[in-house]
Amino acid sequence: KGPDVFLAAIERLKPRVPDLFVLLTGPARGYLKAGLERLGVPYAHHHFDDYRAVVQCYHALDLYLIASRVEGGPQAFLESWATGVPVVSTRMGMPADLIEHGRNGLLADVEDADGLAEAAAALLHDPALRERCRTAALADVRAYAWPVIARRYYDTLYRPVLEGTA
Secondary structure (H helix, E strand, O other): OOHHHHHHHHHHHHHHOOOOOEEEEOOOOHHHHHHHHHHOOOEEEEOOOOHHHHHHHHOOOOOEEEOOOOOOOOHHHHHHHHOOOOEEEEOOHHHHHHOOEOOOEEEEOOOOHHHHHHHHHHHHHOHHHHHHHHHHHHHHHHHHOHHHHHHHHHHHHHHHHHOOOO
16 A cells, blocks of 8 residues: 555655664564665564554554555554554545644655655654644544444434434
């Protein structure tokens, strides 16, 4: 979905962040691991049998970088917000709809490795920006909690049918 763009962004970010470290989760990440090794960027890769264990990884992050060209979500976007991790993303999928650049996250154009690196560096080097994005995202993600979504589905889709008003 964009691992080449991710690696290009990391390559551009590396000189600006000397202690850069990448945390990967999920199944096979061979392409990314090989690319990070080529760039000399240290990383860790964790895959969990119980998906709930990934929460500990979010708590270790300074930011979450999404370099995708296309996504339905991604799921990690809302997970990042819910765990207080600021997001830098390409303008696609859910981030394009929900991120207000500079308020609750930062955006770059699809395939814009320079823009992703610039946004990531801004978040890493500006604690006030990072805290502003984190705080706003934590507030905004509440609208996507399952009880809220379930109520909206019921009110919009099911209640009219059940009450015969559809």
